[in-house]
Amino acid sequence: MSNSKWTKIEEILSGKKTGETVNLRGWIYRTRSSGNIVFTVVRDVTGTLQATVKKGNLSDKDFEDADKALIESSLEIQGVVKEDKRAPNGYELQVTGFNVVSFAEPFPITKDQSPEFLMDQRHLWIRSQKLTSILKIRSTVVGAIHKFFRQNGYYEFDAPVLQPNQCEGGSTLFEVKYYDNKTYLSQSWQLYAEAAIFALEKIYNMGPTFRAEKSKTSRHLSEFWMAEMEGAWMDLHDVTEIAKDEVRFILKEVLEHNRRELEVLGQDAKKLEHMSTAKYPTITYTEALDILKEKEKMNVEWGKDLRTLEENNLMSHFDTPVVVTNYPSEIMAFYKPKDPKDQKTALCFDMIAPEGYGEIVGGSQRSTDIEDMTKRLKDMGEKIDNYEWYFDLRKYGSVPHSGYGLGVERVVAWICGIDNIKDAIPFPRTLLRFRP
Numbered sequence: 403m404s405n406s407k408w409t410k411i412e413e414i415l416s417g418k419k420t421g422e423t424v425n426l427r428g429w430i431y432r433t434r435s436s437g438n439i440v441f442t443v444v445r446d447v448t449g450t451l452q453a454t455v456k457k458g459n460l461s462d463k464d465f466e467d468a469d470k471a472l473i474e475s476s477l478e479i480q481g482v483v484k485e486d487k488r489a490p491n492g493y494e495l496q497v498t499g500f501n502v503v504s505f506a507e508p509f510p511i512t513k514d515q516s517p518e519f520l521m522d523q524r525h526l527w528i529r530s531q532k533l534t535s536i537l538k539i540r541s542t543v544v545g546a547i548h549k550f551f552r553q554n555g556y557y558e559f560d561a562p563v564l565q566p567n568q569c570e571g572g573s574t575l576f577e578v579k580y581y582d583n584k585t586y587l588s589q590s591w592q593l594y595a596e597a598a599i600f601a602l603e604k605i606y607n608m609g610p611t612f613r614a615e616k617s618k619t620s621r622h623l624s625e626f627w628m629a630e631m632e633g634a635w636m637d638l639h640d641v642t643e644i645a646k647d648e649v650r651f652i653l654k655e656v657l658e659h660n661r662r663e664l665e666v667l668g669q670d671a672k673k674l675e676h677m678s679t680a681k682y683p684t685i686t687y688t689e690a691l692d693i694l695k696e697k698e699k700m701n702v703e704w705g706k707d708l709r710t711l712e713e714n715n716l717m718s719h720f721d722t723p724v725v726v727t728n729y730p731s732e733i734m735a736f737y738k739p740k741d742p743k744d745q746k747t748a749l750c751f752d753m754i755a756p757e758g759y760g761e762i763v764g765g766s767q768r769s770t771d772i773e774d775m776t777k778r779l780k781d782m783g784e785k786i787d788n789y790e791w792y793f794d795l796r797k798y799g800s801v802p803h804s805g806y807g808l809g810v811e812r813v814v815a816w817i818c819g820i821d822n823i824k825d826a827i828p829f830p831r832t833l834l835r836f837r838p
């Protein structure tokens with residue numbers, strides 16, 4: 403069957419097909435029957451439409467099928483498009499042919515079910531209007547990231563997923579048996595990217611990333627997608643500004659392509675419009691502590707990482723993402739260099755999203771001090787042999803370089819305004835879940 407025979411629901415809702423006979427295919431979203439008439443709401447990827455099936459307008463067999471088909475049955479139907487102010491979307495289809503492609507069994511998902519039940523039924527729940535909308539926005543976000551970097555002269559560069567070394571601390575590594583050895587699932591693309599910038603200078607990537615996060619939060623996944631960049635000749639300031647541009651670009655693309663989905667999710671597009679053009683402030687960790695002290699009466703001891711509560715309280719004073727730089731060097735990963743102007747702090751940054759979405763980007767300038775990195779890795783109990791290749795990069799024409807990683811699901815959750823990161827990825831993997 404050629405595609406041209408089929409009309410999409412959005413074409414009907416745009417008014418272009420009014421009065422015409424069209425063929426539609428999709429699934430039953432809702433249905434109710436009252437004797438000689440069946441009201442079926444049909445959905446396809448582009449929207450939902452009410453189809454009115456009246457006995458006498460189609461064959462008896464087709465009418466009987468329409469009468470007994472349950473929700474999620476798949477269909478091919480034919481009918482005449484009518485404008486109808488009473489119909490949910492202003493249009494309805496007066497059905498003249500109703501072919502059930504596959505009769506559905508009673509659908510296990512009904513109203514008011516628990517989040518855990520919906521997670522068990524994820525393979526079916528993915529069809530919901532909520533998840534469909536999120537997945538469309540996710541697709542835009544992923545496309546925007548590729549577009550942003552490619553338009554700005556970056557090469558896409560791929561690193562191995564199985565890695566012999568850690569990047570972000572040994573406690574969240576997933577170990578994988580590798581023949582007679584062991585390796586780990588990638589915590590970050592970064593260390594390999596640092597090798598590649600000496601050839602390609604400006605690179606990016608987006609890929610699955612793994613962290614054995616031992617706590618249950620609404621922000622952490624065990625498998626997530628990170629979009630990372632690395633650039634030769636770039637310092638901390640350069641990459642914080644690139645990260646701001648990237649986030650604004652993503653927002654613009656979503657606003658251009660996903661107005662309808664934002665509406666389905668109840669997300670305020672005005673707020674996103676503001677953030678798609680606004681300037682985002684950069685402050686230091688120490689300034690963040692000052693804000694918390696003055697405006698929130700919160701005393702955070704200098705040297706402690708910002709927890710969720712502190713990040714959220716800080717962000718209640720901003721209506722855009724904020725870049726926080728110069729965290730205490732002690733609590734930072736081994737590759738983050740000390741700031742020569744303030745030795746207690748590192749040349750690093752986090753970008754924090756407003757409204758409780760937390761850290762969406764993390765990055766830094768990269769250390770060139772082999773001695774310091776060796777000491778820090780040893781203190782963590784690492785085998786230095788595994789990092790010799792990385793230290794080589796400092797021995798053969800090292801240059802200042804920097805990069806960052808953006809958490810795709812964190813950004814999607816924030817843009818969609820959803821309360822749990824698990825809905826920002828189709829099949830979430832967490833401490834307690836790896837099925838379906």
Ligand code: 4AD
Pocket residue numbers: 569570589590591592613615621622623624626628630631761762763764765766805806807808809810811812
């Ligand atoms: O801050 P992180 O750990 O930075 C790195 O991994 C660097 N090596 C990146 C780089 O410089 N190339 O992670 C980067 C971002 C975080 O800001 C957060 O948005 C996201 O990845 N992220 C997670 N998202 C979901 N679940 C988790 N468990 C995450 N851990 C980090």
Ligand code: MG
Pocket residue numbers: 752761763764
């Ligand atoms: Mg981080």
